[in-house]
Amino acid sequence: MVIEIKTDKPYEVIVEDGVLDRAGEKIAPLVRPGSRAMIVSETNVFPIYGERLKASLEKAGIHTAEFVFEAGEPQKQLSTVMQIYEALAENDFTRSDIIVTLGGGVAGDMGGFAAATFLRGMDFVQVPTSLLAQVDASVGGKTGVDLPFGKNLVGAFHQPRLVLADPQTLSTLPDAYFTDGMGEVIKYGCIADAALFDKLEQGQVIDHLEETICRCVLCKKHFVEEDTNDKGRRMILNFGHTFGHALEKLTGFSSLSHGLAVGIGMVMAGEVGESLGITEKGTAARIRRVLESYGMPTESAFDFAKVVEATALDKKSFGKTLNLILLKQIGESVIHPVDRNYLVLRYKLAAEQNRRRKLN
Numbered sequence: 001m002v003i004e005i006k007t008d009k010p011y012e013v014i015v016e017d018g019v020l021d022r023a024g025e026k027i028a029p030l031v032r033p034g035s036r037a038m039i040v041s042e043t044n045v046f047p048i049y050g051e052r053l054k055a056s057l058e059k060a061g062i063h064t065a066e067f068v069f070e071a072g073e074p075q076k077q078l079s080t081v082m083q084i085y086e087a088l089a090e091n092d093f094t095r096s097d098i099i100v101t102l103g104g105g106v107a108g109d110m111g112g113f114a115a116a117t118f119l120r121g122m123d124f125v126q127v128p129t130s131l132l133a134q135v136d137a138s139v140g141g142k143t144g145v146d147l148p149f150g151k152n153l154v155g156a157f158h159q160p161r162l163v164l165a166d167p168q169t170l171s172t173l174p175d176a177y178f179t180d181g182m183g184e185v186i187k188y189g190c191i192a193d194a195a196l197f198d199k200l201e202q203g204q205v206i207d208h209l210e211e212t213i214c215r216c217v218l219c220k221k222h223f224v225e226e227d228t229n230d231k232g233r234r235m236i237l238n239f240g241h242t243f244g245h246a247l248e249k250l251t252g253f254s255s256l257s258h259g260l261a262v263g264i265g266m267v268m269a270g271e272v273g274e275s276l277g278i279t280e281k282g283t284a285a286r287i288r289r290v291l292e293s294y295g296m297p298t299e300s301a302f303d304f305a306k307v308v309e310a311t312a313l314d315k316k317s318f319g320k321t322l323n324l325i326l327l328k329q330i331g332e333s334v335i336h337p338v339d340r341n342y343l344v345l346r347y348k349l350a351a352e353q354n355r356r357r358k359l360n
C-alpha cells in the first residue's frame, strides 16, 4: 500500500513486502544523477540488511557510504550526531546527496536530525525496520536526540522524501521489541481508532501486520497533515508520552524502552483522566488489560509526584501548565491544560478515595 503524506513537500510511505530490495529504483527518481547516499544504521540492523540496501542503491546508480553506530537508545545523543557529521564531511557530501536511515526509531530520529542540520538541511529517506518505526517513528518528520535532562529535547521538524517500510524485515526483530512497538499500536487505538482497540482486545491484530501498520500510518497522517509543527492537534499523538518520557528519563534512557514507557504512561493518563472526570470510568482498566495481554508492564515503581516532577521539560508545557493528552473514551482524545501541582494533589485524593472505597 502507498500512503501519501501531504505536508509542504508531500511524500509517500510505501508499506510493501520486499520493498527493501527495490529501494534504489524508488529513491533514484528523487535525486540528481550522480548523487550519493550515506546509509545511517546501527550494529544490529546493518549486518542483516545493509548489503541488500547497498546493492539496490548501487544498482540504481547511487553510490553509497555508511555510518554504523552501536545500537540502542543511549546512543541517541549529540555525540553520535557529531560522528555522523564527521562521516558526511570526510566523504565530501553535499546538499544534492542524501541520507538513508536503516533501522528502528533511533536510527531514523538521529539520521533524520543529521539530515535536517548538516549543511542546514539535506534530503533523507527512512527505511524503518522495527514495528515501532514502521507504525510511527518513520512518519511525520520529528527528528532529534535525547539530552540527560529529557527525551528528544534537541531536534527539528524535517520530513523525509520517502519512507520504505518492508514488513518482512520484522521477521528478525527480537520479540521484546515487537512487544515494544505494540505500545504505539495500542496508542493509535486509544486516541482515534476504537475499532482497532476492539481488535486489540480480541487479540486479532498480529496476524494482519501489514494492515495494522497501514492503519496506524493513516491515523498519524491525519494529525501530521493538520498540524505538522505540533502546535495543536498533533499533540494528541503524544498520548501516554508525558508520563512515558518522564519514566524514560528517570530510568536513564536505558532500562525502559520507549513503547513500554508509553504503555505505562497511557494507563497513568487514563487514571488521571478518570480522576478529573474527563475519561469514561473503566477506560484505564481496559488499557491495562490490553497491555497485559501483549506482555507489557502497566505500572512503574516511581511515586506519581516524582514522575510529574520529571515532566518539567515536556514539550507540550507552557510554564507550570501541562497540556495533558486525555481520552474522553477509547477512540476519542482531548488536549487538557492542567496545573502541575494541582495534578499531584488531585491524583493523590483520587487514589485515597479508591483505597477507602476498596476497604468499605
Ligand SMILES: NC(=O)c1ccc[n+]([C@@H]2O[C@H](COP(=O)([O-])OP(=O)(O)OC[C@H]3O[C@@H](n4cnc5c(N)ncnc54)[C@H](O)[C@@H]3O)[C@@H](O)[C@H]2O)c1
Binding pocket: 042, 043, 044, 045, 048, 071, 072, 073, 076, 103, 104, 105, 106, 107, 109, 129, 130, 131, 132, 133, 136, 137, 138, 139, 140, 141, 142, 143, 152, 169, 170, 171, 172, 173, 174, 177, 180, 181, 258, 259
Ligand atoms: N520521530 C517520531 O515520530 C518517533 C515516534 C515514536 C518513537 N520515536 C523514537 O523511536 C525510538 C524507538 O524506536 P525503536 O523501538 O525502533 O528503537 P531502536 O531503534 O532502538 O530499535 C529497537 C531494537 O530493535 C533492533 N532492531 C530494529 N529493527 C530490527 C530488525 N528488523 N531486526 C533485528 N533487530 C532490529 C535495534 O537494533 C534495537 O536493538 C525512540 O528513541 C523514540 O523516541 C520517534
Ligand SMILES: O=C(O)C(=O)C[C@@H](O)[C@H](O)[C@H](O)COP(=O)(O)O
Binding pocket: 136, 139, 140, 142, 151, 152, 184, 230, 234, 235, 237, 238, 241, 315
Ligand atoms: O509524531 C508525533 O507527533 C508523536 O508524538 C509520536 C510519538 O510517538 C513519538 O514518540 C515522538 O517522538 C514524541 O515526540 P516529542 O515531541 O514528545 O518528543
Ligand SMILES: [Zn+2]
Binding pocket: 136, 184, 241, 258, 262
Ligand atoms: Zn512515541
